[in-house]
Amino acid sequence: MVIEGGYWRDILAQPAALADTLAGLDAAALADTVKRCRDGRFHRAVLTGMGGSYWALHPMHLALLNRGWNSILLETSELIHVLPGLLDSRTLLVVCSQSGRSAEIVRLLDVKQANCFTAAITNTPDSPLAGRADALILTRAGEEFTVSSKTYVTALMALKWMADALLDSSLERSRDELSQVVPVAAAYLRDWRSHVQSVEPDLRDVRDLFVLGRGASLAAAGVAGLIIKESTHLHGEGMSAAAFRHGPWEMIHPALYALVLAGDGEGATLALRLVQDIVAAGGRAAIVSEDARESLFRLPRVPASVRPIVEILPVEMLTLALASVAGREAGRFERATKVTTAE
Amino acid sequence: MVIEGGYWRDILAQPAALADTLAGLDAAALADTVKRCRDGRFHRAVLTGMGGSYWALHPMHLALLNRGWNSILLETSELIHVLPGLLDSRTLLVVCSQSGRSAEIVRLLDVKQANCFTAAITNTPDSPLAGRADALILTRAGEEFTVSSKTYVTALMALKWMADALLDSSLERSRDELSQVVPVAAAYLRDWRSHVQSVEPDLRDVRDLFVLGRGASLAAAGVAGLIIKESTHLHGEGMSAAAFRHGPWEMIHPALYALVLAGDGEGATLALRLVQDIVAAGGRAAIVSEDARESLFRLPRVPASVRPIVEILPVEMLTLALASVAGREAGRFERATKVTTAE
Numbered sequence: 001m002v003i004e005g006g007y008w009r010d011i012l013a014q015p016a017a018l019a020d021t022l023a024g025l026d027a028a029a030l031a032d033t034v035k036r037c038r039d040g041r042f043h044r045a046v047l048t049g050m051g052g053s054y055w056a057l058h059p060m061h062l063a064l065l066n067r068g069w070n071s072i073l074l075e076t077s078e079l080i081h082v083l084p085g086l087l088d089s090r091t092l093l094v095v096c097s098q099s100g101r102s103a104e105i106v107r108l109l110d111v112k113q114a115n116c117f118t119a120a121i122t123n124t125p126d127s128p129l130a131g132r133a134d135a136l137i138l139t140r141a142g143e144e145f146t147v148s149s150k151t152y153v154t155a156l157m158a159l160k161w162m163a164d165a166l167l168d169s170s171l172e173r174s175r176d177e178l179s180q181v182v183p184v185a186a187a188y189l190r191d192w193r194s195h196v197q198s199v200e201p202d203l204r205d206v207r208d209l210f211v212l213g214r215g216a217s218l219a220a221a222g223v224a225g226l227i228i229k230e231s232t233h234l235h236g237e238g239m240s241a242a243a244f245r246h247g248p249w250e251m252i253h254p255a256l257y258a259l260v261l262a263g264d265g266e267g268a269t270l271a272l273r274l275v276q277d278i279v280a281a282g283g284r285a286a287i288v289s290e291d292a293r294e295s296l297f298r299l300p301r302v303p304a305s306v307r308p309i310v311e312i313l314p315v316e317m318l319t320l321a322l323a324s325v326a327g328r329e330a331g332r333f334e335r336a337t338k339v340t341t342a343e
Numbered sequence: 344m345v346i347e348g349g350y351w352r353d354i355l356a357q358p359a360a361l362a363d364t365l366a367g368l369d370a371a372a373l374a375d376t377v378k379r380c381r382d383g384r385f386h387r388a389v390l391t392g393m394g395g396s397y398w399a400l401h402p403m404h405l406a407l408l409n410r411g412w413n414s415i416l417l418e419t420s421e422l423i424h425v426l427p428g429l430l431d432s433r434t435l436l437v438v439c440s441q442s443g444r445s446a447e448i449v450r451l452l453d454v455k456q457a458n459c460f461t462a463a464i465t466n467t468p469d470s471p472l473a474g475r476a477d478a479l480i481l482t483r484a485g486e487e488f489t490v491s492s493k494t495y496v497t498a499l500m501a502l503k504w505m506a507d508a509l510l511d512s513s514l515e516r517s518r519d520e521l522s523q524v525v526p527v528a529a530a531y532l533r534d535w536r537s538h539v540q541s542v543e544p545d546l547r548d549v550r551d552l553f554v555l556g557r558g559a560s561l562a563a564a565g566v567a568g569l570i571i572k573e574s575t576h577l578h579g580e581g582m583s584a585a586a587f588r589h590g591p592w593e594m595i596h597p598a599l600y601a602l603v604l605a606g607d608g609e610g611a612t613l614a615l616r617l618v619q620d621i622v623a624a625g626g627r628a629a630i631v632s633e634d635a636r637e638s639l640f641r642l643p644r645v646p647a648s649v650r651p652i653v654e655i656l657p658v659e660m661l662t663l664a665l666a667s668v669a670g671r672e673a674g675r676f677e678r679a680t681k682v683t684t685a686e
Contacts, residue, residue, distance in 0.1 A: 229593060251576050
């Protein structure tokens with residue numbers, strides 16, 4: 001029985017947050033950035049964030065690398081303490097932070113060189129990050145309770161938009177692709193109660209959870225590792241599906257549950273085989289794909305470039321179900337704070 | 344009571360493996376690679392491996408980035424399926440693989456362009472990787488039972504040597520720094536029994552384990568996440584110490600144990616505070632540093648560039664202790680295989 005708290009409300013509000021964010025996307029906000037790119041001003045892009053914002057940057061990172069950019073994806077903590085030398089005038093710094101004011105982001109703004117061009121994505125217009133960015137895309141997720149949900153999917157939306165702009169892709173097509181996720185996410189979430197109920201029996205005595213993916217699906221896998229822990233207190237770990245076969249495989253036991261994100265292409269074939277092999281080894285596993293049998297795990301058909309946005313929805317259902325099984329309200333914090341203020 | 348199996352023997356044989364590998368390091372093996380670097384042949388370095396070998400590449404990746412290289416660190420699975428376009432004639436491909444024949448490595452050799460210059464680190468001279476590399480550094484870890492231990496520390500050694508060569512650092516100094524780890528690792532391991540016994544009481548009812556680090560210490564944290572799972576069947580996760588505060592924090596409970604690798608500089612101060620804060624929040628935590636009170640967690644004093652090699656030793660002690668508490672032989676595989684043959 002799901003206790004319908006603030007996190008649950010945020011999950012259901014994601015389609016509205018996506019629609020609002022989409023309506024606010026504006027090519028003019030990035031015009032100067034794009035011009036500087038065309039002028040060859042940047043030798044590299046450094047993409048940075050913490051927590052869910054870090055994982056949200058992953059699809060953009062792959063897109064840039066695939067198009068010949070020198071892209072470096074780093075947690076902000078690593079950037080400021082280990083590699084501050086990257087923050088110079090030849091770097092396009094892309095910073096993603098829901099609050100725009102977590103401990104590492106504030107430090108980053110002090111550490112970077114003044115002429116390091118900074119393009120920011122944040123949900124907080126009056127944050128230090130928004131105030132000191134050279135280019136700014138605001139997400140319009142509204143207030144968020146605790147666990148990142150609305151701010152994560154809207155950050156993915158803003159980052160795809162930014163990536164398409166930097167790569168000189170058609171922003172008309174970008175907007176069209178992004179607009180497709182709003183109605184399908186709404187349709188998927190309308191069935192939230194049956195989604196949650198359908199998976200509860202499988203989760204009753206689960207002790208270890210893994211969410212596995214490849215390529216752009218690593219974004220949802222990585223975020224899953226954070227939000228399962230914080231919304232349910234269970235040990236959920238996000239991991240590369242390939243890495244799971246190197247070592248963690250040995251840990252498979254009947255109370256282990258692996259959710260495998262299929263993605264597309266050859267990876268999807270490998271994902272199916274991984275699910276079968278985990279079950280054969282004595283664990284439990286399910287696949288998240290457009291062809292999944294269970295409606296909970298069946299992704300809406302959307303362009304691959306926006307799939308990361310809908311891929312997190314089944315993970316969110318899983319967190320509601322895990323908390324329901326444990327008799328607690330998903331996402332009600334007992335220890336953590338919404339904004340991480342200590343490094 | 345530690346059951347003294349093959350993994351335990353491999354752990355104790357690490358100093359000998361390091362000494363043998365050091366004796367075999369040869370500047371001539373890299374002369375052609377270094378010349379090509381000086382000639383400006385490479386626009387980027389792509390560093391790749393799977394499992395422990397992937398994490399072993401992390402310190403070299405940071406060293407290259409810090410010296411202005413365009414370095415990209417990618418799991419081999421990601422490289423071959425998501426970013427094969429990186430494997431062209433302008434790329435210095437650095438491949439690390441103990442066996443030289445895991446599923447992804449074999450595929451990599453087929454996918455890369457013929458003129459993509461490949462520098463390999465492997466423990467297996469007759470492997471496909473060794474046979475098809477343009478430059479080769481062999482580690483001399485000998486046969487390994489199951490879990491990576493000897494091959495991991497010797498790979499770190501070979502990779503530091505390679506990084507120093509590429510960065511035109513003094514190879515004499517490099518050899519001197521590397522030689523320092525052999526006697527101190529031997530001295531540390533001579534006390535293995537008291538190390539293990541000293542931590543056993545703290546581990547009796549531990550359910551969730553985290554190993555946390557920053558910078559080059561992320562290598563040991565990442566490997567810890569693999570080897571704790573495979574050698575003890577317990578859910579150990581490696582993670583950035585900074586990321587642990589974003590989300591996972593909420594999961595802290597009395598059966599959670601966090602080992603925090605201090606590293607150096609400001610990170611060490613943050614690590615100490617993290618340990619205190621985890622304990623204050625109701626979890627258990629210990630710090631691994633040169634100043635740690637418990638001899639188990641006290642690292643030998645070595646140059647920072649070779650610290651990753653000794654940083655894994657306390658983690659290995661932890662795996663022996665966890666298995667001992669559970670009454671099983673650490674590292675005896677029930678499901679996994681030594682060489683991962685499926686993707």
